[in-house]
Amino acid sequence: MSHSTPDPNDAHGSVFDGLLGSDDSQWAFGTDFEDPLAGVDTTMPEGVAPDALATYCVMLADDALVLSHRVSEWCSNAPDLEEDIALANIALDLLGQARLLLARAAAADPTVVPALPEGSPVPPEDALAFFREAGDFRNVRLAEVDNGDFAHVVCRILLFATVRLALMERLRESRDRVLAAVAAKGVKELAYHRDYAGRWFLTLAQGTDESRRRLVAALEDLWPLYPELLATHAVEDEVATAGVGVRPADVAAEVEVVLEQVLAMSAVERPDRRALAGVRGRTGRDGLHTEALGRMLAEMQVTARAHPMGQW
Amino acid sequence: MSEEPQAEWPLYEVFVRGKRGLNHVHVGSLHAADDEMAVRHARDVYTRRNEGVSIWVVRAEAITASSPDEKDPFFAPSGDKVYRHPTFYAIPDDVPHM
Numbered sequence: 189m190s191h192s193t194p195d196p197n198d199a200h201g202s203v204f205d206g207l208l209g210s211d212d213s214q215w216a217f218g219t220d221f222e223d224p225l226a227g228v229d230t231t232m233p234e235g236v237a238p239d240a241l242a243t244y245c246v247m248l249a250d251d252a253l254v255l256s257h258r259v260s261e262w263c264s265n266a267p268d269l270e271e272d273i274a275l276a277n278i279a280l281d282l283l284g285q286a287r288l289l290l291a292r293a294a295a296a297d298p299t300v301v302p303a304l305p306e307g308s309p310v311p312p313e314d315a316l317a318f319f320r321e322a323g324d325f326r327n328v329r330l331a332e333v334d335n336g337d338f339a340h341v342v343c344r345i346l347l348f349a350t351v352r353l354a355l356m357e358r359l360r361e362s363r364d365r366v367l368a369a370v371a372a373k374g375v376k377e378l379a380y381h382r383d384y385a386g387r388w389f390l391t392l393a394q395g396t397d398e399s400r401r402r403l404v405a406a407l408e409d410l411w412p413l414y415p416e417l418l419a420t421h422a423v424e425d426e427v428a429t430a431g432v433g434v435r436p437a438d439v440a441a442e443v444e445v446v447l448e449q450v451l452a453m454s455a456v457e458r459p460d461r462r463a464l465a466g467v468r469g470r471t472g473r474d475g476l477h478t479e480a481l482g483r484m485l486a487e488m489q490v491t492a493r494a495h496p497m498g499q500w
Numbered sequence: 501m502s503e504e505p506q507a508e509w510p511l512y513e514v515f516v517r518g519k520r521g522l523n524h525v526h527v528g529s530l531h532a533a534d535d536e537m538a539v540r541h542a543r544d545v546y547t548r549r550n551e552g553v554s555i556w557v558v559r560a561e562a563i564t565a566s567s568p569d570e571k572d573p574f575f576a577p578s579g580d581k582v583y584r585h586p587t588f589y590a591i592p593d594d595v596p597h598m
Contacts (some may be wrong), residue, residue, distance in 0.1 A: 268509075270530055270541040277544050384540065391533075 224373040229365040236430035242297035244427045249289035250327035256282035281377040288370045290316045318492035322482045329472040330413035332481040340406040346385035351417040353378040354439035363431045393454035415463035421473040511560040512538040516552040
């Protein structure tokens, strides 16, 4: 994850620098990759507390990072090769978003980055991804629960991408130009994720009795985690007031319109399930998670933690 | 197509036009349940390294191909007709893509 770190202070640096090297000839289709931060003003916006901006970036990043890992667990397990690659592509899109957002969080407030041994080459985004405890993760719990069958990952991506696409569409107007650039990139990716999941939702719902049974069961299973995606945390409220972030509650209506459309086309009833409670009102955004996250992080972080001086 | 359930999705051939390419080039094949899914699978499988700006897919069974048995009668007669190549003309500088 860390060959080349986008340096927020270097307007000319590209996230692809470390990958490209100096030899263009090895690239069969050319090297005109787009750097999402090219020409973007990386100075911190005025009028927003650095710790609030950093926490908000961590929230958005952790949603993407944790779901990316869950989706990547499908690698070599999908129903066929084509879906396997499709899911891997989605996981990589989300990982890319997480990377840019964690780097932004570290730039906004370096105190959020876990301390590593003196001289460690681990960049801040990797330190945030691999050296935080579960209680420091700010993702929604929908991203972290264990995988189920293929219908389960379809439902999870549909709910997640529908909400995140609506958020990112508004975040393109953020006063933080880096967040706006990350959002502009994310909108294109998430539009595809939502389309992918929506099509499979319809296909499974209208397929065989078995595919429909599995789809309805997966939706019932995940539905209690859906309201958390549209709840507004105090930090989100603060950065939204500052014109830097977006309140999930503000996109709830448009998210509902999209989901109702998918449900109606698929002739699937909206599940009648209550939201999964938090602990004294605290949920994933506050660092209160299901036990699935701890197990997932143990696997995701074990190698990096064993080699805090390692270069990847 | 029969209404019987099939054990495997039909095979599609995929053609991609690159950013600098002028025509679609055959890049490989894949399985998909229908045409729309084939385009999306092609996007996921064959354009994930920034290769393409346009995709064509066609059911493999819809392609009629020449047979290896006909190789000689088909292709050998043109092997010695050098005068059919337009290489004896100078191409003007303002004629592109030749």
